[in-house]
Each structure stands twice: as C-alpha cells, then as structure tokens.
Amino acid sequence: MTSPARPEPAAALREIIPAGGRWSGRLESGDRLRITDLEGQQAVDFLCYGADMPLDRMNLPNTIKLNRSLYVTKGSRIYSDHARLLFTVEEDSCGYHDTLAGCCSNESNRLRYDVTSTASCRSNFIAELAKWGLGPSEIVSNINFFMRVPFKEDGEVVIAHGISKPGDQVVLKAEQPVIAVLSNCPQEHNPAAGGKPTPIAVEVIRAAAA
Ligand SMILES: [Zn+2]
Numbered sequence: 001m002t003s004p005a006r007p008e009p010a011a012a013l014r015e016i017i018p019a020g021g022r023w024s025g026r027l028e029s030g031d032r033l034r035i036t037d038l039e040g041q042q043a044v045d046f047l048c049y050g051a052d053m054p055l056d057r058m059n060l061p062n063t064i065k066l067n068r069s070l071y072v073t074k075g076s077r078i079y080s081d082h083a084r085l086l087f088t089v090e091e092d093s094c095g096y097h098d099t100l101a102g103c104c105s106n107e108s109n110r111l112r113y114d115v116t117s118t119a120s121c122r123s124n125f126i127a128e129l130a131k132w133g134l135g136p137s138e139i140v141s142n143i144n145f146f147m148r149v150p151f152k153e154d155g156e157v158v159i160a161h162g163i164s165k166p167g168d169q170v171v172l173k174a175e176q177p178v179i180a181v182l183s184n185c186p187q188e189h190n191p192a193a194g195g196k197p198t199p200i201a202v203e204v205i206r207a208a209a210a
Helices: 060-067 106-113 121-130
Strands: 013-017 022-027 032-037 044-050 053-057 077-079 085-092 143-145 168-174 178-184 200-205
Touching: 013 022, 022 032, 022 121, 022 200, 032 044, 032 085, 044 085, 044 121, 060 077, 085 178, 106 121, 121 178
Parallel strands: none
Antiparallel strands: 013 200, 022 178, 032 168, 032 200, 044 053, 044 143, 044 178, 077 085, 085 168
C-alpha cells in the first residue's frame, strides 16, 4: 500500500544565464532570489516592481535615502516609488553594489565608444519587460550588482574593475510579491563586466520549500 501523496514543495529554480543574457521572474513574499557571479567581475543590472502594482517600481533615491547609503549590501532594503519595501538584501559575499551608473544602451555606447548596434542591458530590459506587459518607459535607474562605480569628493564618477570573486553572491528576500528583471551585462567597452562578459547563476528559493 502506498502512502498518501504529499504535496511537493514548490521546486527551487536554478538557471545559468549566459554572458549577455537576461532573466525575469515573479517571487512571492518570503521567496529568495540568489544571484551568483560565477567567474567574478560580472555586472548584473537589476530592476524590480511590485507584482500587485507593477507601476510601483524600484526607486533608488528612496532606497538611498532610507538606507542612508549609496551602496547596496547586506541589510540594505530596496524600496519602491511609494516607499514600499520590495526586497531586503539577506546575504552578500561581495560587499559592493552600484546604484549610480544605470544600464548600458546602444545610444550611450554610441556616444561613449563610437560603436553601433551593440548588445546592451537596455535592450535586454525592453525584451524582458515585454513579457510582463511593461514598456521601455518602465525602465528606471537600476541596481548594478557586482559593479563598482567609485566617486570622488569633487563628484567625479568612473566605472572601475569589479571586486567580485568567482562564486560571489547576493541573496534577496522578497518582502511582498515582486517581479524581478535582470540583464547579465553584455558590455565589452568598459570594465563593468571585466571587459569580457561571463555567465551568472540565478536561483529562486520558494518560501514554501525553505
Ligand atoms: Zn550593461
């Protein structure tokens, strides 16, 4: 006699996102999103939205003000336009994530590097947001996980080589239903992705299975 079937816990998802690739997913409250920089020095451009109110977008000025820091790291809270808490950073083995530089785009690459038709995080965001019925106007200033953008007292800002090591990761805990969107930065013209974009791993750990 077989025992009664037990409901399976919601399976954890793990995907390898290739160099230059993109991903998005919905997380419920209490789910975790783990992003791993598999080879080091790989920028991961990140957006998120309240799933119950997708136009309530991640808001970095609110996030910076309420955390009293320009950097995102363990303990940081990610807030929305309506100052609702979207994510808390639970773990961070790198310690440095950028809130200043935004995403790369065809247009800015043309101005900065005189190149045309490059792969870009903005193009990745546009393609990924379309899956959720969201358009380019919903692209806001994004977090750049594992990307290093130091600034000087006089305000000078540069994109520097990242300090993330192979296997460094961040774990984000969803504080309400959220849509997370990321671009594994394809940039080859500055050090955002170490000059040579590499794969990352994305995992969703369901609260029900934790
Ligand atoms: Zn990029």
